[in-house]
Every structure is written in structure tokens, then in C-alpha cells.
Amino acid sequence: MKKIFSVVLSFALLLSLASCGGPTSSNTTTTTAAPQTTAAPQTTAAPQTTAAPETTAAPQTTAAPSGKVDIGIVLPTKDEPRWIQDETRFGDALKSTPYKSQVLFSQGSSATEKTNVESLISQGVKVLIICPQDATAAAAAVEEAKAAGIIVISYDRLITNTSAVDYYVTFDSVTVGKTQAQYLVDHATGTKGQPLYLYAGASSDNNAFLFFQGAWSVLQPKIADGTFVVENSSEAVGLKDKADLTRDEQSKIISQITTNWDFNAAKNIATSNLTAVGDDAKGDVLILAPNDGTARSIADTFAADPAVKSYVITGQDAEKASVQYIIDGKQNMTVFKDVRELVKDTITMAESVLQGKTPDTTAKYDNGKIQVPAKQTTVIAVDKSNVKAALIDSGYYQATDFTGL
């Protein structure tokens, strides 16, 4: 069932955009609409429904008159903790600005995403920050925004095959994959023929390719020389001697090992992989899991197989549940992407645009149609040895969020 959620940050006092010199924090009120649990009709008129009756929050409606939202943020789904983190961090960062913003979730549907974008257009949004559900499908939505004179910032995931993307704000996704793979190399126990299971994200997400590209660059020499044996992808085995894969070759491998970023899909594919192989492909295994949600599912599946003696598994996002898994020894590492930094870069970029300036960028990403100017943020590998320093001492999470630290 598709769910629509909305959060509206309403600011009582909005300074004139033309005259905004710096942030102001006075008279800010924040209201939050309750999650909608019923399927929403796919209409352009009313993607945001009113607040659920059981809440005390003032109803958030779609009827905001034109020009009432400055910055619109569209995120992929509330079903993954990663994107709820982003919603929270945007809320924190925008509190001290004069801008009115609205965060909408696409709930895994490109149709809902387009409806959300249309709703923001109708509310006079000036900057659209959008993390696409599907890289290519989102092109139509942002082209509509562009045609309405809106600046489009692709957030975390790149929107491909369109010229309607002005900027891209992202983590260094190739390094994410390299970091995961390097962890496996550094924690391998065997020198010959250690079983390796590869998993990837959704092939509709450009990042899934970047993560895999980074991981392959580190793992491929070890697969080629027989240190590791890929047990769950005949395409990867067939390409083991090739250092640089084409997009098409990556695609062939990813289609065999995709989790679709879905916890249940991850569990199902891991289960069928373990059913398909003999005990000689188990024992002490290495697992490339693309992110934390899928890592927990895959780790649980491998842990339940009596022929798996030990596993080393990667992750990404530093989701709280995975931080607990790391503390408990059930997941080995995660790649910490400090969403505070990503949000800060994005807001800074949006502010520049709203002030008529050209934002700072540090890289360019080819989206298949244009070179998109990008701002890139670094990532940090986290395991048991540095979890406290990286995530608690840095103020990202509270120690009380976890047990056994």
C-alpha cells in the first residue's frame, strides 16, 4: 500500500527573499502533519492530504496559496530509516533560516513523486531538492519544475538523462563502495578461495552503480587471483578478469544480486543463494551488503545457516539499528554518511540560488545528458573500534540510543 506522509515546516515570519542577507530565527513555528496510512489517489490536485484525525497538530493541507513554500524537498520513502534521518536533519537545519519549506515522501512510487513535485510547483516553490525514487523516471517531474522556472537540486541520488538538473549534492559514492570492499579485504581470513557473496542496491538508483563500481575496483583483483570466489553471480565470475566494467556489464551483475534496497528482497535473495550452494561455499564468508537495512536482513539470514561458521558483512548509512548490530557483533561495519553535512551543503546551495548567486561546487557528474555541477561530501568507515568516537562523541547520536556501548 502506498502511503503518503507529509511534514510541513511553517514559519510565521518570512523575510522577503529579495532582501535576505542572513538567516533569522525569530517567531518560527513548526507543525508536523501525521502520517497518512491510506492509499492516496494519484492526482495532481491533492497529493498532500489533511492531517489524520487522531493528531493534535493543525491540519496540513494542500491548499497553500501560491508562493507559500520557498524550498521543497522530496525524499524517496519513509520505510527506510536513512530518509527519516534526512527529514530530521533538514528540519533542524531549516529552523534557523527564514525560508518556508515542505518535505514530501514519494513512498517508493515515481507517480507519487511526480505528484509531489507538481504540488510544490503549485505552491510557488523556488528551489526543488529531490532525491529520486527512480533516476530516469524522475526526469519528467524535474522537467516540469524547470519549465516553471524552479532551480532543481538532485539530492544524494542523481537524476539521469535530462538537462533539467541544475546541481547535485552528494556523498562520494564510489568511495562508499571502495570503503566497504576494503573492509572485506582487510578482514578476510582465507588466502585462497574464500567465499564471497555480492549484493547491490536498486538498479533504478544511479548510486547502486557507483557503490558497485567502487567495490569492484577493490574486489576484482582478489577475485581474479582466486583469493575470493564469488558464489552468487555467474556474471561477476564471467567478468572476473575485467578491472573496468561498462555500465552494461555492471548492470548484468547487479541484476543478479540486487536487493532493490528492500529488506525482504534482501532476505529472499540471500536465502535462495544459500539454498543454491553446497557447504563448501559456506564456512567463513565475506558479504558485500550495499546498505544497513539490507545488511541486517542478509546478516540474519547467514547467521541462521548452520554451515556458515562466520561472516564479515558491510553496510552503509550508520542507521541506529545497524549501529546496535555493530555493537552486538552482528554486523561488522557501516559507512557513516554524515547527513548533517549533506543537508548543510544543500541548504547553503539553495540559499545561494535564492540570493541570486552561483553556488560553490567541487565536481561534475555526467548524468547521461549533461555534466551536472556537484558538491561532494566524504564518508567514514565505522566498526566496533571507532563507533563511539565517530557516532557518539561527534554528537550524531546519543549514547542512550544504544545498549552495550
Ligand code: GAL
Ligand atoms: C542510496 C543512498 C544510500 C541508501 C540507499 C537506499 O541511494 O545513497 O544511503 O540509503 O539509497 O535507500
